[in-house]
Amino acid sequence: MTAIVETLSALFLLMGVFLFLVSAFGIIRLPDVYTRNHAASKSSTLGIMFILIGTLLYFYYKHSHFDFRVVLAIIFIFMTSPVAGHLIMRSAYHSGVKMWDRSVQDDLKKTR
Amino acid sequence: MFDLMLKIALLGVSLSMIGFLYRLIKGPSVPDRVIALDAMGINLIAIVALASIVMDTSAYLEAILLLGILSFIGTVAFAKFLEKGEIIENDRNR
Numbered sequence: 001m002t003a004i005v006e007t008l009s010a011l012f013l014l015m016g017v018f019l020f021l022v023s024a025f026g027i028i029r030l031p032d033v034y035t036r037n038h039a040a041s042k043s044s045t046l047g048i049m050f051i052l053i054g055t056l057l058y059f060y061y062k063h064s065h066f067d068f069r070v071v072l073a074i075i076f077i078f079m080t081s082p083v084a085g086h087l088i089m090r091s092a093y094h095s096g097v098k099m100w101d102r103s104v105q106d107d108l109k110k111t112r
Numbered sequence: 113m114f115d116l117m118l119k120i121a122l123l124g125v126s127l128s129m130i131g132f133l134y135r136l137i138k139g140p141s142v143p144d145r146v147i148a149l150d151a152m153g154i155n156l157i158a159i160v161a162l163a164s165i166v167m168d169t170s171a172y173l174e175a176i177l178l179l180g181i182l183s184f185i186g187t188v189a190f191a192k193f194l195e196k197g198e199i200i201e202n203d204r205n206r
Contacts, residue, residue: 010117013162018126020155024131025152033144034144037133040151048154051121052176056160059170069173070161077154077180084150086189091195 005061013053019047032100033092041085048073048081122162129155147191153183 026039056070093108124193132155157179162170191201 012115013121020128024128027135028131037147040147044151044154048158051158051161058165067170072200073176080184082117084184087191088143088146091191097141100152
């Protein structure tokens with residue numbers, strides 16, 4: 001049983017790290033600020049949730065200690081990280097950061 | 113086996129930190145730098161979680177919550193500064 005939980009914990013940690021690497025690759029590679037935010041906010045959020053679930057499982061099987069601070073951190077990051085991404089993209093749009101020159105549609109242009 | 117996976121995980125998190133640092137330095141606009149900094153804050157949370165597994169102590173888990181809250185507050189304050197020009201508005205100036 002312990003070995004199963006240990007493997008599961010390591011798997012969660014590695015999945016989280018993979019999502020972090022995807023996020024870093026996207027933030028280097030994508031063309032404008034909106035697509036970069038799309039990469040950074042979504043995959044970083046899921047990555048940190050996987051890593052925290054791995055940490056929770058580790059402390060649970062190693063010390064039989066279910067740590068509610070980690071659960072609280074998972075819930076808090078899941079709520080706040082997309083909100084932070086939304087706010088910073090809204091301020092980027094209103095302060096006039098250009099979209100990619102090959103993008104075809106701007107639905108917010110009327111309300112500007 | 114678990115130790116090896118932990119080392120791979122720390123290496124990957126550090127590599128992605130270098131990627132965010134590249135965007136933080138080079139980013140052509142200010143919101144680019146802000147989202148890079150926000151992602152670096154979340155990345156730092158991951159490093160704290162992995163370090164608390166490496167040192168086998170649960171004493172650092174408050175730092176996770178604290179870093180999450182500070183990163184969110186900082187990003188919201190910077191977004192408001194970029195959009196309105198000031199962070200805390202004075203009521204009498206309306």
